[in-house]
Amino acid sequence: MTKTINFKIHSIYLILLLLILFQNRSSSEVLNDSIIQEDTTATIDLSYFKVNGKSHLSAELYEQANEGNEPIGNATLHFYYQLGDSLFLINTISTNSEGMAICNLDGLDLVGDQEGFMKCLCSFSGNKQYSSARQQLIIKNLQISLSFQLIDTTKTIVIKGIESTGRGDQKVIDFTSVELFTPTLFGEMLIGSVEFMNGYATLDFPTDIPGDEEGNIEVIARIMENGNYGNLVLTSTKNWGKEFIPQMDMAHHKLWTTDPPVWMLISFIVLLGGVWSLYIIVFFKVRRMKKTGIMDINY
Amino acid sequence: MKKNVRDFYNLLSFARQLDSKGLFGFVWMFVIICCIIVGFVALFSQIIEGHAITGMRDNVVWGIYIVNFVFFMGISYAGAIFSGLLVLLKIPWRAPIIRITQLVSVICGLIGPLYIFLCIGRLDRVYFLFIYGRVPSPIIWDIFAMITYLIGNIAFLFLLLVPDLAHLRDTNELRLAPWRKKLYTFLALNYKGSPKQQKDLTSALKILATILIPISVLLTTILSWIFGMTTRPGWNSTIFGPYFVFAALYAGVALVLVIMWVFRKRYDLQDYITDLHFNYIGIVMIIIACIYAYFSFNEYFSMWYSFQKWDARVMARITDFDRYGWLFVFTNFIGIIVPILIVSIKKLRSIRNIGIASIIIILGMWVKRYISIIPTLETPLFPIQDSRIEYVHYTASWVEWVLTFSGLALFLFLITVITKIIPIVQLTESLLNKEAREQKANS
Numbered sequence: 001m002t003k004t005i006n007f008k009i010h011s012i013y014l015i016l017l018l019l020i021l022f023q024n025r026s027s028s029e030v031l032n033d034s035i036i037q038e039d040t041t042a043t044i045d046l047s048y049f050k051v052n053g054k055s056h057l058s059a060e061l062y063e064q065a066n067e068g069n070e071p072i073g074n075a076t077l078h079f080y081y082q083l084g085d086s087l088f089l090i091n092t093i094s095t096n097s098e099g100m101a102i103c104n105l106d107g108l109d110l111v112g113d114q115e116g117f118m119k120c121l122c123s124f125s126g127n128k129q130y131s132s133a134r135q136q137l138i139i140k141n142l143q144i145s146l147s148f149q150l151i152d153t154t155k156t157i158v159i160k161g162i163e164s165t166g167r168g169d170q171k172v173i174d175f176t177s178v179e180l181f182t183p184t185l186f187g188e189m190l191i192g193s194v195e196f197m198n199g200y201a202t203l204d205f206p207t208d209i210p211g212d213e214e215g216n217i218e219v220i221a222r223i224m225e226n227g228n229y230g231n232l233v234l235t236s237t238k239n240w241g242k243e244f245i246p247q248m249d250m251a252h253h254k255l256w257t258t259d260p261p262v263w264m265l266i267s268f269i270v271l272l273g274g275v276w277s278l279y280i281i282v283f284f285k286v287r288r289m290k291k292t293g294i295m296d297i298n299y
Numbered sequence: 300m301k302k303n304v305r306d307f308y309n310l311l312s313f314a315r316q317l318d319s320k321g322l323f324g325f326v327w328m329f330v331i332i333c334c335i336i337v338g339f340v341a342l343f344s345q346i347i348e349g350h351a352i353t354g355m356r357d358n359v360v361w362g363i364y365i366v367n368f369v370f371f372m373g374i375s376y377a378g379a380i381f382s383g384l385l386v387l388l389k390i391p392w393r394a395p396i397i398r399i400t401q402l403v404s405v406i407c408g409l410i411g412p413l414y415i416f417l418c419i420g421r422l423d424r425v426y427f428l429f430i431y432g433r434v435p436s437p438i439i440w441d442i443f444a445m446i447t448y449l450i451g452n453i454a455f456l457f458l459l460l461v462p463d464l465a466h467l468r469d470t471n472e473l474r475l476a477p478w479r480k481k482l483y484t485f486l487a488l489n490y491k492g493s494p495k496q497q498k499d500l501t502s503a504l505k506i507l508a509t510i511l512i513p514i515s516v517l518l519t520t521i522l523s524w525i526f527g528m529t530t531r532p533g534w535n536s537t538i539f540g541p542y543f544v545f546a547a548l549y550a551g552v553a554l555v556l557v558i559m560w561v562f563r564k565r566y567d568l569q570d571y572i573t574d575l576h577f578n579y580i581g582i583v584m585i586i587i588a589c590i591y592a593y594f595s596f597n598e599y600f601s602m603w604y605s606f607q608k609w610d611a612r613v614m615a616r617i618t619d620f621d622r623y624g625w626l627f628v629f630t631n632f633i634g635i636i637v638p639i640l641i642v643s644i645k646k647l648r649s650i651r652n653i654g655i656a657s658i659i660i661i662l663g664m665w666v667k668r669y670i671s672i673i674p675t676l677e678t679p680l681f682p683i684q685d686s687r688i689e690y691v692h693y694t695a696s697w698v699e700w701v702l703t704f705s706g707l708a709l710f711l712f713l714i715t716v717i718t719k720i721i722p723i724v725q726l727t728e729s730l731l732n733k734e735a736r737e738q739k740a741n742s
Contacts, residue, residue, distance in 0.1 A: 258433055259435075260433070260434040260435040261435075264434065264435065265434060268434060268440070268443075271517075272443060272444075272447060275447055275451070275510055275514065276447065278506050278507075278510055279450065279451060279454070279510075281506060282454065282458075282503045282506050282507055285499045285500075285502055285503040285506075286458065286488065286499070286500075286503055288499055289488065289489075289490065289495075289496045289499040289500055289503075290488040290489045290490075291489075292489075292493065292495045292496050292499070293488065293489025293490055293491050293493070293496060294489050
């Protein structure tokens with residue numbers, strides 16, 4: 001009887017031990033699962049760019065870490081255009097190693113709402129490592145143009161800014177800053193910063209900026225990180241710079257020219273003249289030697 | 300003049316050279332003259348039929364005529380440089396050599412320009428060079444400088460001869476024909492060896508020697524500019540000037556050694572042209588060979604390493620064993636390394652071997668000019684409209700070969716004739732070594 005009881009007790013211990021062992025194993029598995037399930041939050045930064053009339057959306061996918069943002073590469077991003085409650089997929093693009101994905105909007109007739117706002121959306125579905133993320137962007141379609149005008153003999157840059165609305169009409173803009181730059185060897189130089197008034201921004205063009213050999217100078221107009229319009233860049237070239245004339249005086253000699261350079265003529269004449277002068281001296285020495293021979297009767 | 304008799308070498312030693320009329324001499328002259336006559340036939344054919352009879356065409360407009368021109372002129376300039384240095388530096392062992400170097404210089408200087416005339420399609424328009432010549436052109440520099448050089452070079456040879464001519468005029472040791480005596484009397488310019496005459500003559504020689512060295516260097520450089528100032532691959536090189544100078548010196552010193560060897564053996568002049576002379580000039584030859592090799596390596600290595608399109612094509616052509624590869628090996632390896640080994644290794648350094656090495660150098664330097672000029676011309680920068688094989692590749696015709704060998708025959712003819720009139724060795728030690736002896740006596 002006692003043996004039976006002992007056997008039961010041992011059996012219970014054994015079962016408990018096995019249960020504990022299984023329990024520990026399951027705990028570690030659960031722990032691992034919880035690490036996987038406790039995925040990292042992914043974030044999307046979505047920007048709108050319009051460079052020389054060509055629009056694109058730029059999305060940056062990253063995770064926020066203590067050391068800074070860590071880009072998430074090779075992740076699939078979906079770009080959408082939202083009209084009312086409907087979503088239209090524009091494109092699906094994978095991020096590069098820097099977590100960037102560029103969605104080209106050229107050729108797409110994106111219409112804004114009645115106030116001209118367009119809604120774009122970028123989403124990341126998430127994966128085992130990162131959580132899903134999405135970002136919406138609401139922008140207006142602004143068109144700017146650059147022109148160079150002589151206003152009362154003053155060279156003036158005129159920037160025109162018009163926004164388009166969903167109704168199809170156009171509206172001039174006000175109080176929006178635009179900055180003008182010109183490229184330099186290692187970057188860009190700020191020419192000036194002006195604001196739009198009644199759809200126009202004007203700036204007196206500086207007269208002391210050097211251009212190329214023909215005075216051409218490139219002007220870049222930038223509206224950056226504007227809450228309504230995103231980022232707009234427009235470049236144009238005008239020959240209003242100071243003509244850059246190389247200081248190096250190139251000798252334009254050719255083998256077939258009829259007139260030699262003066263230095264060459266002088267060198268040639270001096271060298272030949274010098275040699276022939278010495279020949280003449282030799283001639284006179286030999287003549288004197290010959291005459292001396294006639295007189296030297298002792299020899 | 301009698302006071303200075305002790306200053307002369309023994310004239311009787313040169314009797315064989317000046318007066319020999321053996322069968323060999325007649326046969327030698329007969330062969331040479333035949334070669335020259337055949338050359339005239341070829342020249343006549345070329346004048347009648349034009350350059351179509353040669354291998355020169357639209358692309359390869361310069362053939363072996365220009366090769367011969369560069370070769371002969373290079374030797375001429377080298378001879379003048381050696382003569383000038385021997386006089387100015389008062390080298391004690393110069394007397395037996397200076398006549399040979401100067402003679403080689405003058406003869407090659409006279410033959411070389413003939414090949415330029417052969418390159419000209421319309422010989423009747425040669426005078427246009429003087430009428431319509433333009434100073435900016437290196438060819439015009441070459442013409443004026445070359446005329447100036449030739450006059451100075453001939454004058455230098457002549458002035459070096461004057462004391463010997465006077466001695467030959469006055470001597471009774473040899474039975475000379477009356478016409479010879481008259482000739483020596485005319486050419487000796489009343490030279491009697493008085494201190495005043497020696498002073499004038501020495502002064503004139505020093506002036507000419509001083510002029511001839513820079514002129515020769517300059518002319519060799521101008522010669523290189525005719526090629527180097529074009530943009531053609533293989534020619535447009537900044538080191539062509541000094542490269543040509545050392546190439547000329549290399550060939551020049553080899554030719555002098557060959558002539559020394561031949562005359563020493565033929566006329567038993569061992570007492571005058573000694574082993575020491577061969578050793579000394581052999582050492583000079585090694586130094587020049589090393590410098591020349593250094594320039595060659597620089598030239599080819601930079602061409603090969605940069606691998607520019609056209610340079611690469613020329614290099615490929617030069618090193619192609621179906622085209623010029625063997626010539627490249629001969630001129631750049633055998634033509635440089637073998638002579639250096641022969642002269643450097645004491646066991647090999649016999650006079651015969653030095654003579655053979657010199658012949659290898661001469662052949663190698665001719666080939667060098669050939670592979671410097673022809674492959675470049677076969678690599679035109681402009682597309683070829685008519686690509687017939689004879690337009691692309693150059694092969695010298697029989698006319699060109701005959702005229703080349705005629706030039707060689709003319710060289711041999713002139714040196715044979717001139718050495719029948721004057722000794723191959725400078726007899727007058729008094730003039731050349733007077734100052735050295737006076738210093739020795741004073742000490």
